[in-house]
Amino acid sequence: MASTILCAVRTSFSVLRPLQTCHSPSMLPLQNARYLPILVNLTDIRFSSFFKRLPADRLWESVGGVSNAGRKKGRGRGRKRKVDLHIGQILGDGQQQMVWPGLNAPVMKGKKLLNVESLPPNPDRKEQIQKVRDRFQRSRHIKIPALQRGWTGRRMPGMSIGPPDPLDDFTFEGFDTRVLELKTVSNMTATLGRKQSYSAFVVTGNKNGLAGFAKGRSASAKDALRKAKNKAALRLRYIERFEDHTLWHNIFCQYYAVKIFAKKRPKGFGLRCHRVLKTICQVIGIENMYAKVDSHSKNTQCITKAFFDGLLKQETHQELADRMNMxxxxxxxxxxxxxxxxxxxxxxxxxxxxxxxxxxxxxxxxxxxxxxxxKKKSRSNDNKNPLMRRKLWLNYKNRNQYQSRLDRIVLGFEEPGNQQHK
Incomplete structure (x- = not known):
């Protein structure tokens, strides 16, 4: 940065020869000295580096920034946040403690005019600044009780979002809504390009056999959860339960590639099943059940639809007796x-x-x-034997068929072909 200033320089008549001639400058009287204005060019010398060429926001972005492609994949969640270095700093206060009247101190103290002076150093200055930064920048995390948390950490799937909103004069008292899935989805539009939104999949119920599920989409996660919750309240279905604690019978349900084997269990057994099925059972009011999900256990929506389809197709004992006439x-x-x-x-x-x-x-x-x-328990020692490995390979196609063949022989579906089955 170059600047031009106007300053006055004292010169003698010996320098300004066109004005007057003198034999010796020492013989020049002092009263004859003149002050003439001259132009002086000053240049601001500054060490150039990217720390001085770029603002603070650009520097922080280079340290903890995430690209758009990485942000879509969920990266950068644990990156270091920006730190405002101006928090805790006072104008006129530095490592060298000084009194600057009009800046960090009053100009007058009573009738006395204060002067610029230095103060003794403050050894606790850095600790005080760090304490102020921690108080303003550290977010206060509200501790969620263990029974109200989701499936993993502080994420929404598995959490309760309360009962649905009242519908006219009817209030959903005793209902509870659980989030099963919350994700971001995108849609390519002709005018706005790729437009992102949130998709929420929830289930609601009164823990007494009445339950429903629905999906909602919106630009914000909060609105998507609210839409899904209120939509699920309009799709309630009543599910029969045996003695109000378990299934009426073992069921097999399938939705596309998702297959579920669910079994009724006595009181005290609990819920031993997939976490999605466990959440659904808690909302419905099923307390004891065993279930096994075969293939595609991460497809939450298909698991929910398959399980509800199997629950709605249950038969009571009286309906079974009337259908079979037995x-x-x-x-x-x-x-x-x-x-x-x-x-x-x-x-x-x-x-x-x-x-x-x-x-x-x-x-x-x-x-x-x-x-x-x-599945049988694997015997690692036998699997190392080459002869045992060949035997297992030959018998692989007949796995889990021994007991099934015995059942077919007992029921008369198959003739015994070997004496060991008699």
């Missing part, structure tokens, strides 16, 4: 397997002969001929 008998170990008739046909018509090619096992009746794969 008695439904329960055999329990604690009763020494004494037959207990649970349900009988309403019209009294009972089949004299058992139906052919029908599996009358209550635990397998609703599986549609499908069986859940029961």
């Amino acid at each position: 008695h439904l008998v329960e055999l329990r170990n604690e009763r020494e397997y004494f037959p207990n008739v649970v349900a009988s046909p309403s019209d009294g018509k009972i089949l004299d002969v058992s139906p052919v090619n029908v599996d009358l096992d209550f635990s397998q009746l609703y599986y549609g001929g499908k069986r859940q794969l029961q």
Whole structure:
């Protein structure tokens, strides 16, 4: 930066020879000295580097910035945030403590005019500035109780967002809404380009058999959750429960590639299933159940639709007895397997002969001929043996078929081909 200033320089008559001639400058009297204006060019010398060429925002962006492509993939969540270095700084206050009247101190103190003076150094200056920065910049995280948190950390899936909004004069008292999925989606438009929005998938229920699920989209996550919650309140369905704690029977449900094997369990068993199914059961009011999700366990929407479809297709014991025209008998170990008739046909018509090619096992009746794969515990020592590995490879196609073949022979579906099955 160059600047031109006007200053006065004292010169003698010996310098200005056109004005007067003198034999010796020392003989020049002092009163004859003159002050003439001259032009002086001053240049501001400054060390150039990118710290002085770029503003603070650009420097912080170079340290913790994330590209647009990386931001879409969810990167940069743990990057270091910007620090405002001006917080805690006072104008006129530095490492060298000084009194500047009119800047960091009053000009007059009583009738006395203050002067510029130095003060003793403050050893706690850096600690005080850091304390002020921490108080203003550190966000206060509200601790969420363990029972109100989501599935993973502080993310929304699994969290409760309260009951739906009142509809006219009806208030959804006793209802609870849980978030199953919250994600960002994008749509390519002709005018705005790629437009991003939020998609929320929730389930709501009163923990007494009444539940529904829905999906909502909006430009903000809060509006998407509100839309999905209110839409789910308009799609409620009642689900029958056995003794208000479990399923009526074992069910197999499938939606596209998602397959679910769900089994009824006694009181005290709890919920041992996928986290999406566990959240749905808590909203519905199912307390005891075992379920296994085969393939595509990350597709939340398909899991929810398949499970609701299986729950709505349940049959009560009386409906099963009326459909089969047979008695439904329960055999329990604690009763020494004494037959207990649970349900009988309403019209009294009972089949004299058992139906052919029908599996009358209550635990397998609703599986549609499908069986859940029961994996055996691997024996690592045997797998290292080459002969054992060849045997396992030859028997791989017949895995899990021994018990199934015994069941077919007992029911008369297959003739015993080997003496060991008799």
